[in-house]
Amino acid sequence: MSTTTTAARSGAAYTPTERTVPTRARQRASYDRALVHAILDEGYVCHLGFVRDGAPVVLPTLYGRVGERLYVHGSTGSRPLRMAGARSAGPGAGAPGLPVCLTVTHLDGLVLARSAFHHSLNYRSVVVHGTARQVTDPDELRTALDALVDQVVPGRSADSRPANAKELAATAVIRLDLEEVSAKVRTGGPHDDAEDLALPHWAGVVPVAPRTGVPVPSADLDPAVALPGYLTAP
Amino acid sequence: MSTTTTAARSGAAYTPTERTVPTRARQRASYDRALVHAILDEGYVCHLGFVRDGAPVVLPTLYGRVGERLYVHGSTGSRPLRMAGARSAGPGAGAPGLPVCLTVTHLDGLVLARSAFHHSLNYRSVVVHGTARQVTDPDELRTALDALVDQVVPGRSADSRPANAKELAATAVIRLDLEEVSAKVRTGGPHDDAEDLALPHWAGVVPVAPRTGVPVPSADLDPAVALPGYLTAP
Incomplete structure (x- = not known):
């Protein structure tokens, strides 16, 4: 499907x-x-699309990036992961995998124009088309799980208990190569028509960005465990 | 497809x-x-999935809700809208429309567990399955466009120039009935295994929420036009 060359x-x-x-x-x-890469690394949730019984399905899920490869994980019982796994294990050379579209979007602003027609959103998005395949190599599986944890908080995988054999067996991870990829970005103010500029309606942009709040420790956290530096930095 | 009754x-x-x-x-x-409804009304961007040439496509786009109906709009030249329109206008009774899956997700928190395996996200999402059909009735088209503008800022459609005939002709809107719908919500802290509770890793939740910033007026905005009250409220 992809025309990307080496x-x-x-x-x-x-x-x-x-x-x-x-x-x-x-x-x-x-x-x-x-x-x-920058758009992907800034996100937490991707929207993973696949086809089931001829109809589209779009599910939000956590992802992680390692170089030119994205990883999505879930229980071995989850629908898209079972589909990718079943297809990867199916007959025929090359393990066909599951055709997917993975999209990550950041909303940056509400664009208010004088005219209803020119209202818009400022955003940055990445759309990846490709074939998801189940990760079976144990080393790649560990690398992928680290990437998924580090997507939540960079560096966090080094400050948590690594997955054990039982957990690795219960986790299915699919990979998607970054080959057929595009970004889309809208910035700036509204594009009102010249004849509307004197209308009495306010026009401009309301910036929007995610804000992280004060970390809330688990009720069962040992009070001797301090908040790590990577959560106190601005 | 839907089993929802009247x-x-x-x-x-x-x-x-x-x-x-x-x-x-x-x-x-x-x-x-x-x-x-609450999850849908709080969002700005949905991820619209459809099938093109047998493969999934997931695109971020603005939407609006009117009762039990969602509207998505775009240029009459955009891909999914052309597909819905072409199919709606196609032969056969009932205007088959375009099978879609529309998903809206709010990220509420980063869930940090002692174990890498139990890292997660707190979120609220809505997934809508159904068939998108192009809106052709002029009154419904105006209602839909108002809803799309009011999704950006509630009440804004009353404080902007309504779409004129030329703009209405250039805008394609598809509707999707809320029939086959589910929400999914994760809240609370990490679910670490009992044997991990004494590990020295911080565990808890980092809240995440979108924050709107100070509105930035267009460079060409008449300084006599004051910032409207609906943008100054907290």
Whole structure:
């Protein structure tokens, strides 16, 4: 499906494909690798799409990135993971895997125009098309689980008990290579028509950003365990 | 596809169906109508999934709710809207429309456990399965556009220039009935295993919530236009 070549993988940009070139607002699309990575690394939740019985399913889930590969995990009993695993284990060379679309979106602002028509949102998003395959190599599984924990808080995997054999057996992880990828970014104010500029309606942008609050320790946390530095930094 | 009856539409809960009952963590699933509405009304961006050439596509987009109906809009040239429109206008009674899955997710917290395995996220999400159909009735189109603007800022549609005929012609809106719907909510702290409670790793929840910043007026805004009250309220 992907037209990405080996050469392109080491370049500064992903190679556009028919389905990563938008039909509209093309000026907002980007294939810049550093931008894509930055958007992915800033997120916590992705929306994973797959097809089940011919119909689309979109589920929110945690993810992690290691280089040019994304990982999504869940119970071995969860639907998309079972589907990817079943297909990967199916007959035929190459382990077909599960076609997915993984999307990460950050909302940056509410765009208020004088005209209802030009109301919009400022955002940064990444859309990844590809085939998810179940991770079976034990070393890759551990690397993926570390990445998933570090996506929640960078560096956290080094300050928690690693998964044991029982937990590894209960966890299914799928991987998705970053090959067919695009970012989309809208910034700036509203684009009102010239004849609307004198209308008496306020126009501009209300910035929106996620804010982390004061950490709440578990009720059963030993009071001797101090809040780690990576949670107190601004 | 939906098994929702007319009676259920006026009830306090959506009727679960095979695809709205999760395969795992069933205790987190809810069909409560008020909860679903509250989660939808608090959001700005939904993730709309559809199938194109047999593969899933997930795109972030603005939406609006009017009662038991969601609206998504875009240019008449955008891909899913063209697909819904083309199918709606296609041969055969009943206007088949475009099968979609629309998901809205709010991240509420980062859940840090002593064990890597039990790291998680607190969130509230709504997943809607159904068939999107293009809105063709002019009155419904205006109602939908108002709802889309009011999703950005409640009440804003009354303080902006309504869409004119040219804009209405350039805007395609699809509707999705709230029939096959579920919410999923995770709250609370980590669920560490008993044998891990004495480990020296901090455990608890880091709350996360979107924060709106100070509104930034457009550079071309008449200084005589004051910031409206609905943007200054806390």
